[in-house]
Amino acid sequence: MKQTDVANPEYFHKVVDCQYACPAHTPVPAYIRLIAQKRYTDAYLINWESNVFPGVLGRTCDRPCEPACRRGRVEEEPVAICRLKRVAADHKDDVAKHLPKAGPPNGKKIALVGAGPASLTVARDLAPLGYELHIYDAQAKGGGFMRSQIPSFRLPETVLDEEIGYVLDMGVTTFFDTYVDSMAALLNKGYDAIFVGSGAPRGRDLPKLPGRKEADANIHIGINWLANVAFEHTKEIGKRVIVLGGGNTAMDCCRTSRRLGGEDVKVIVRSPFADMKASPWEKEDALHEGIPILDNHVPREFVVEKGKLVGMTFDKVAAVYHDDGRRELVSTGADPEFVPCDDVLIAIGQENAFPWIEKDTGIRFTGWGTPIINDDETFQSTRKEVFFGGDSAFGPSNIITAVAHGHKAAVSIDLYCQGKDPAVRPPPYVNLVSQKMGIHEWSYDSIPTVDEREIVPLEDLKKALNDRKVEVELGFDLDAAFVEAERCLNCDAQTVFTDVNCIECDACSDICPTNCITFIANAPEEELRQNILVPAENMEQDLYVSGTLPTGRVMVKDEDVCLHCGLCAERCPTAAWDMQMFFYNVTKATPNLVDVR
Amino acid sequence: MSYAKPNFRHPRLPKNALGYTVSDYDGAISTLCAGCGHDSISAAIRNACFLSSIQPHRIAKLSGIGCSSKTPTYFLGKSHGFNSVHGRMPSVATGASVANRDLTYIGISGDGDTASIGMGQFVHLIRRNVNMTYIVANNGCYGLTKGQDSATADLGSLSKYGAANQFEGIDLASLALLQGASFVGRSFSGDKEQLEPMIRAAIAHKGFAFIDVVSPCVTFANHVGSTKSYSATRTQLDAMPLDFVPMREEIRTQFDAGTSQAVTLHDGSVIHLHKARDDYRTDDRMAALASLQESKENAKFLTGLLYLDPNSQDLNQTLNLASRPLNDLGKVELCPGSRVLNSINEGLR
The missing domain is CATH 3.50.50.60 (FAD/NAD(P)-binding domain)
Structure with missing residues (x-):
């Protein structure tokens, strides 16, 4: 097998299972650590930068992160990631002062059709760059399906209003109670680009x-x-x-x-x-x-x-x-x-429906009624200045997917408005820093706790059924939140192996509690997967293969059930293993929106 | 610093014939220096006991004093253990072995514990052929007292502070051969492929099984000029690989004729020696001694199963002791009464 290229950030990104599974790639372990440190505002800000609606998503997300959570592979239940997100939202201080403002006008004007999560994300990502943003929606308030489809007993209106407010307060011009009934007319209004985030409304x-x-x-x-x-x-x-x-x-x-x-x-x-x-x-x-x-x-x-x-x-x-x-x-x-x-x-x-987009606008559609889009990176339609995202792009999905589309579409719109090729994507923001604090000490809680998943308390059933606005889930109290946060295995604390330092003493392989590390003769991947200490049957998880060591063998690490406990690095006499914190933030139009240290 | 291993284990760990996983043979987390060869030996013992499906509670770990002698804490956490006085593990092992012949005895010692303070007891252990496995974690220095040369340090080997050793080192394997040990092996902590089957064979052997394991001291003897560093040992290593096949298991691997020899132990298990020189015989004590000398002269470090007498007679047999452990014998056996006494007396008239 070829030596693993850990310089490619996607390798370590994939090791952080929750973040990799999240369509918006929220840095989950990073904010969970902040919750354990009682830094709820910072935890919220990391979320806000990545997924725009932490309070909403902390209640309503489809949670693709949780089935992916590594904890579910070494124990019964994954970390309650979604509910921890809500803890950050419920217990933060006033965040308004930490949020970015609209940038000085850059002379470009963008129309956004629909005020759902996709459009709001595009607006949030573009506002600091100085775009003039016009958002249209047939409803009286913003939010799209977040407001009309999700009942108040799951998502209180105050939470929704607050988070939509953070976006609209960045100088976004709203046209509510305004149904856009003609794309042709909109195209004639002199916008530099148009984003369609009108959902799948039928x-x-x-x-x-x-x-x-x-x-x-x-x-x-x-x-x-x-x-x-x-x-x-x-x-x-x-x-x-x-x-x-x-x-x-x-x-x-x-x-x-x-x-x-x-x-x-x-x-x-x-x-x-x-x-x-x-x-x-x-x-x-x-x-x-x-x-x-x-x-x-x-x-x-x-x-x-x-x-x-x-x-x-x-x-x-x-x-x-x-x-x-x-x-x-x-x-x-x-x-x-x-x-x-x-x-x-x-x-x-439900289905997509675009009765308001005229055929002669040059926007073409698939047989499924969805627009023909360049690819799932640019979200550019067959008419160059028109971009789609959210449910309107590929059919019904969920809020976090709409947010992910929004980030990508905003990057495309920004590139397009600068006359650049939207297909040439800027890189993500990545950082990798050693966590060594002393001879055998790491700057994170390295040894996993054994607590089982916390149960969230619910409102009294009778009371809940009497009033559709009474929220059913009460959320974790701060003690439960701490216990739950400590269940996180810190998969972003990466095991980084430097082969030239290795003296092949086997200490890492001997100590590893989950037998992930094997020193072995190299072979094709299929054989290596069978030959290592415990066969690597989970094909979705990669093998980390080193360069050839002095004895001619290679180090092979099966990422599947690594606990990120740091014992390999603790028992390594030459620091060939090091625990390094990996931070990955997806490419966004405005790369750094908040400042969290 | 972590004082405990996390509780989680790989969910698909293989199980042995007893239904245990290798983690059931784990001990406490090691407090030795990171990278110590002794930890590899501990892991090899753990793996060997797992692979041979020995009940953890039917094993007794015995040791003296030193870095090596601390290691029984770090493997087989569910087995019996006795951490004795410096150099006096052999007498405890002898006593335990005659008191309960049914347990598996694993002694862990170091170059100081065996070749200096314990030398007197060590040779008597060999002489009596006590049924046990005796492993020396040999790093040629006193790591616990900051790395002074030990009695097994090679002539000319540089200490960490730059001084060359002026004395010839004691070769424990040659000594054991000379003294008549019934099983003599030598290995390297960084070569588990050889060390694991050798420990399994030693445990299966009935009689005294001695394994001298070069185990680099990563803190005081892993520098350039040290003859027992990881890199020096690897450079000089001349390893004779072997395989151990217990009686219960069928032999799955096929070896080319001439590249492998098979030695059958008393319990029916088989040791396979691979790539052994054509003339190499594990039952020739003189040849084994000559091979050791020869490899030393060629600046090679010969490892492998050097000598084996599969039909040796252990101490319990020699002394014709009770076939059951003392703790199994009841009042009737221990105090058979005046009728038996009378018959003994009659026999002496």
């Missing part, structure tokens, strides 16, 4: 299901209904409610129904429970609120009596998994099941 329907038209008065599209609740146009629902769908929108619909008068609320989904798209914790929360989830039920008919919806019938199915990974829902042959109800909420997905 909720899927079941137009062909019998009874759909007749029962229309009591059938609602989930995302529209949630928006109506958020803006207080809808204040109640029938006592018996069926929610169709198995994603997070379905979970929000059913839980909101419970708070608007729904007593007998059921989620009914085609797929098996385990295959549902909703996050496991959101399913748990729904079950906790007394909402049964009926799986393997395919809608057959809306049953209408005397012009009014009285229920639905379903065919029962079973999932059959084929060898090629395909899943088929096969009828069990049982009689259709009737479920009585007063209202139905359809939450079976």
Whole structure:
């Protein structure tokens, strides 16, 4: 195997599993350490620089970081990263004075369509550079789906207002209650670039299901209904409610129904429970609120009596998994099941829709209705000054993905406005510093604690169900936050190996608690993976291979379950191993927005 | 500084025949200097006991005084241990061995503990052929008292302060051969591929098994001019590789004829010697002595299994002692009564 090139920052970036899995690549271990040090404001600022909405995401993120967390590979449960983020947001001091201001005007004017997370990120990244930013949204306030789709019992409005405020306060001009109905007209307004972050606003329907038209008065599209609740146009629902769908929108619909008068609320989904798209914790929360989830039920008919919806019938199915990974829902042959109800909420997905973009603008679309975009780095459309991001770019995803798109689109817009090629990307900000403090001492808590994942306290169920604005999760108290923060393995404290210093005494290999390090004859990767002390079966994790050592062998380290405990470096007599803190911040239009030491 | 290993282990650690992982044979974290050869020996002992599937509680670790003799704390944390007086581990080992012949005895000593203060006891241990494995972690200096030359330091080897040693060093392997040891090996702490199977073979051997292991003192004898540094040892190393196959396991590796010799131990396990010189025989004491002398003259450091008598008779057999451990014998066996006494007396008339 070739010697590992650790000068390429992507190698060590990948070792920080949580950060690598995060679409916006938030430096997770760095802010978790700050929480353990009670530096909540600094922890917040690191987050804010990276993901713009720490308070929102600390409550609502899809958490791609947590399944990736190394702790989940050496113990039962990953670190509660998302909830620690919320701790930073809840316990910070006033951060306004630490945030950047709009830069001196640079003469360029940018339009942003939609005031959701993608557009707000673009605005935040471009404002310090002096761009004049015009943000358009059909709603009365900014936030997009963060405001209209996420119920207040998961995300209090105050948190949302605060974090949207930080962006809009950077001199952004807002055009709220303004639906952009023509791209052609917008293009004629003399903007230097246009960013489209208008989301995937069309909720899927079941137009062909019998009874759909007749029962229309009591059938609602989930995302529209949630928006109506958020803006207080809808204040109640029938006592018996069926929610169709198995994603997070379905979970929000059913839980909101419970708070608007729904007593007998059921989620009914085609797929098996385990295959549902909703996050496991959101399913748990729904079950906790007394909402049964009926799986393997395919809608057959809306049953209408005397012009009014009285229920639905379903065919029962079973999932059959084929060898090629395909899943088929096969009828069990049982009689259709009737479920009585007063209202139905359809939450079976959403689609992109751009009725306002004219064909002659030169913006072309794929067969899926998404715009044709250069690649997932530039986000430039087939019309050079128009960029897309968030759900509007590749279809429905989540907030943190929208933020990641925003960072990249802002870089592209900045390059484009300077007449540079958006495809030539500036490098990320990277730092690597030794953590050696004494002969055998590191500047981080190197030996992992054995505490199990902390449980977050919840509001009393009765109280929560009485008022849709009462937040259900109460967040960690500071003691629990400390224990949870100390569970972090500090994967950004990298084990850096300098082969010319190695005397091959085996001390690192002998001490390593997880047997990661082997001194062995070099071989192709497949063989090396089998030959090392414990075979490296996790193919997603890299092998760190040194140059050839004096005995002709190489050092091979399997990154999979390294605890970053620093014992290899502590037991190394020649400092061939060193623990070095790796800091990685993605490429942004404004590279350094906050100052955290 | 870390005083304890983290509790987490690799989730896919292999298990031995007893269902244990190698971490079940771990001891406390070492307090020796980082990079000490002794820690590698500790790891080799740990790995050997794991691979040979020995119950940790059926092992007794014995030692004297010195850096080497501290190491039993750092391996086999679930085994018995006795840290004795300086140079007096052999008498404790002899007593333990006759009291309970069923345990596996592993003695750890150093060049000072064996070749200086303990020399008197050491040769008697060999002479009596006590059933144990005796490992000397040999670094040629007194590391615990800042690196003075020890009795095994080679003639002319430079101390850390620049003085050349004026005396001929004691070659413990030759001494053991001369004194009639039934198993004599020599190895290097940085060569686990050889050291691990050698320890396994030594443990399987019935009788006194002696292994002299060059184990560099990383603090006081790892400089240019020291003959027992990592680099000097590697430069001079002339290693005869070996493999150990316990009786229970089938032999999986195939060796080319002429490159391998097999020696069968009393319990049916087999030692394979690879790339052994055609004329090399592990049952020829004289030849082993000659080989050691020859390699020394050629400025080589010969390692491997030097001599083995697979049919040796250990102390318990020689003295015709009770076949069961003392702690197993009840009142009936220990005090068989006047009828047995009478019959003994009758036999003497």
